[in-house]
Each structure stands twice: as structure tokens, then as C-alpha cells.
Amino acid sequence: MHNMASEFLEEVNKKSHIKRLIQEASFLICLKAGNEEIPFEIRGGNIFIHSADQNSTYDAIISGSLESINIILTGGEKLREAMKWKKVSVETTFRKLLLLESLFYLCKK
Secondary structure, three states: OHHHHHHHHHHHHHOHHHHHHOOOOEEEEEEEEOOEEEEEEEEOOEEEEOOOOOOOOOOEEEEEOHHHHHHHHOOOOOHHHHHHOOOEEEEOOHHHHHHHHHHHHHOOO
16 A cells, blocks of 8 residues: 555656645545555645654545555546445545545546
């Protein structure tokens, strides 16, 4: 899961039009697949892996199977579609959900 997360981060950080989308955003995201968790932080137009600790409070948590998370990270399926078919569960505000869906979709390979 760390490989696909790293590839996603590289893709976001090299595309200037996507960096503009997250320029004003600042929040923590956690991807959960099985017993693995990868925390991301979006801040100042950048996205990077956040060093997790027990006191971290996430603004968005995306949980699902490894395959479902991979498909979303690569833009193979829209986040809300995966939620609709119960492939993933997402805990966040609707505004952040739309931002994340845009990010994942625009970074598709």
C-alpha cells in the first residue's frame, strides 16, 4: 500500500494544476486497508505522508480493501461511486469528500 500511496503523492506534487486545487486546503487524511494505515497531510498546496501518532485527529478517513483503495488512488473509480457500492467507507465533510474525489480522479494513470 505504501508504493501506491507514494506514486499518488508523486503524481499530485508534479502536476501544477492539481497543486492549485489544494492551495488553500489544510487537513489530515487517513487511508485504511486491512491493518495498514497511511496518514496524509494536505497543506499549502502540497500533499505528503504525515507522521502518525496516537493523538492524530483526521479530517477524513477512507477505509476499504487494499484493492478498492488502489483503484481509488489510481483514479480507476470515483470515490463516491465506490461509496455507493459499499467498496469503501468515508468519514468526512461533503466538501472534503468532493475535493478528495477530484484529487484522486485528476491523478488517474
